[in-house]
Amino acid sequence: MNAEQISHIIRHRRTIKPKQFSDRPVEKAIVDEMLENANWAPTHGMTQPWRFTVYTGDARQRLAELLAETYKQITTPEEFKPNKYEGMSRNAMLAPVVIAIGMKRQQIEKIPELDELQAVACAVQNMHLTAAAHGLGAFWSTNVAAVSDQMREFIGLEPRDRALGLFYIGYPKCDWPESTRQSIDDKVRWVT
Numbered sequence: 001m002n003a004e005q006i007s008h009i010i011r012h013r014r015t016i017k018p019k020q021f022s023d024r025p026v027e028k029a030i031v032d033e034m035l036e037n038a039n040w041a042p043t044h045g046m047t048q049p050w051r052f053t054v055y056t057g058d059a060r061q062r063l064a065e066l067l068a069e070t071y072k073q074i075t076t077p078e079e080f081k082p083n084k085y086e087g088m089s090r091n092a093m094l095a096p097v098v099i100a101i102g103m104k105r106q107q108i109e110k111i112p113e114l115d116e117l118q119a120v121a122c123a124v125q126n127m128h129l130t131a132a133a134h135g136l137g138a139f140w141s142t143n144v145a146a147v148s149d150q151m152r153e154f155i156g157l158e159p160r161d162r163a164l165g166l167f168y169i170g171y172p173k174c175d176w177p178e179s180t181r182q183s184i185d186d187k188v189r190w191v192t
């Protein structure tokens with residue numbers, strides 16, 4: 001185990017959006033590794049609620065159409081933003097791989113929904129860290145269409161399940177972005 005390397009990857013991981021992706025394809029073996037690592041996220045009651053649908057090639061076009069149509073359907077004319085609509089039509093085709101993120105609700109609903117959502121977020125972080133370790137950028141998008149019932153149905157989930165957004169993956173054509181955080185000292189209280 002190398003704690004230094006894991007700290008480096010955690011801090012180096014970045015959100016990079018599809019407009020900044022190059023055309024370079026993403027190797028299937030890397031996507032498989034990302035998904036396998038997602039599967040090792042912590043899970044209350046071992047429900048393993050994460051569900052992933054991987055879109056590549058022409059299938060991305062159907063995803064883009066669903067997103068754009070749904071956005072049009074569920075926003076009022078006042079809420080509708082043309083640049084958002086265009087982004088939804090365009091993003092999927094700019095990313096070699098798009099993973100739709102879902103949460104499958106336990107049949108008996110013993111585990112609180114909040115815990116299931118948090119487990120899925122842990123799984124997504126595992127994917128994002130794995131992507132970063134391979135030099136891949138990724139973007140977790142949670143716009144209204146990406147988390148809609150229409151998207152949930154599109155990925156084959158049932159009414160009690162949830163669509164939790166889209167995860168776009170690609171090699172950046174830009175320099176690896178820098179980021180900052182406010183000090184952890186302002187967010188922690190030690191009680192001794």
Ligand SMILES: Cc1cc2nc3c(=O)[nH]c(=O)nc-3n(C[C@H](O)[C@H](O)[C@H](O)COP(=O)(O)O)c2cc1C
Binds near residue numbers: 015140141142143
């Ligand atoms: C649950 C979740 C949902 C997010 N949804 C969006 C989104 O819809 N649009 C967006 O621009 N960024 C979204 N982000 C990414 C954040 O903008 C990004 O993490 C933040 O700017 C920090 O950058 P970094 O990831 O490079 O550290 C989301 C992040 C998380 C954890």
